[in-house]
Amino acid sequence: MMRRRLSGVLAVGCLLLGSCGKTMNSAGEASVPPDPAVKEGTAEGVILTPAQVEKMGIATQPAQTLDYSEEASGFGTVVNHESIAQAVAELATARATERLSRSALLRAHKLDGTPGALSADVEETAAQKAEVDAAALTLTNRRLSGTLGMNPPWKSGDHSAILQHLAAGKIKLVRVTFPLGTLSRGTPARLRAAHIGAKPGAGWRMNVVWDAPADASVPGRSFFALLRGSDAGEGERLQVWAPIGETLSGVMIPAAAAVMSEGKFWCYVEKQPGTFARVELDTGKPTSEGYFVTAGVAAGDKVVTAAAGQLLAKETGSAAEPD
Secondary structure (H helix, E strand, O other), X not given: OHHHHHHHHHHHHHHHHHHHOOEEOOOOOEEOOOOOOOEEEEOOEEEOOHHHHHHHOOEEEEOEEEEEEEEEEEEEEEOOHHHHHHHHHHHHHHHHXXXXXXXXXXXXXXXXXXXXXXXXXXXXXXXXXXXXXXXXXXXXXXHHHHHHOOOXXXXXXXXXXXXXXXHHOOOEEEEEEEEXXXXXXXXOOOEEEEEOOOOOOOOEEEOXXXXXXXXXXXXXXXXXXXXXXXXXXXXXXXXXXXXXXXXXXXXXXXXXXXXXXXXXXXXEEXXXXXXXXXXXXXXXXXXXXXEEEOOOOOOOOEEEEEOHXXXXXXXXXXXXXXX
């Protein structure tokens, strides 16, 4: 009889506990079961309802395709436009002087045998002056080539629009040097320049590049490049990079998508509406806006760019902020 009563009491107790929907933990205290709407730490990742996604402020951005190549590092200096303007003015003066003396000599030759013919001494002096002025023009041209390189990207001398813009400071001239061994032979098709200390991948493209006289203080290769649309100051030292090696195709992961945990970088990708999977992120190839990757994320994948840290906390069951 006692056994039957004890069994009945136990059965009633189990029913009462079941009806309350509570379990007992190791300390003997009742615990509330987790919200079935949130599946944390599953193989699929973090699964949220639309309301939870909105409440957490989760935002995504499609991964964009990007071509990337390794870069060699050098340094550059923005040339003061006053020195260019002076060289251009000297060339214009030398050209005008040479033209005037050459015209005077031609007139003297045309007057030979006429009543207005010049004396032999005057004609000889005119010939000598024309020869001296021609030599001065040649020297000025050679000085300009020392300032602007042997093969600048213009063919019309001091009448070039590019040269005039350089002399006026509308386009900046950057003298670039790469230390010995950092570049293979040949002139780079393009360069990238940035302020010293700028974030990785930042800067301006320079697509007009030609050979410059070597830098006597640094063994290596030097180039001139045209810099347009920048806030670089004249005389400023810049970081400069040249592409080397093969160009790789991949995607760009925004910097805001990166989170760190257990000494590694991660990002979250929305595999389907409300399902967010964590993907390890290789940060070894930074760009101006984030990171270039070739694996883990494909073009068009929806990468989480806001609240990625909260997703990491939910997945790992940690109340603390991510690293």
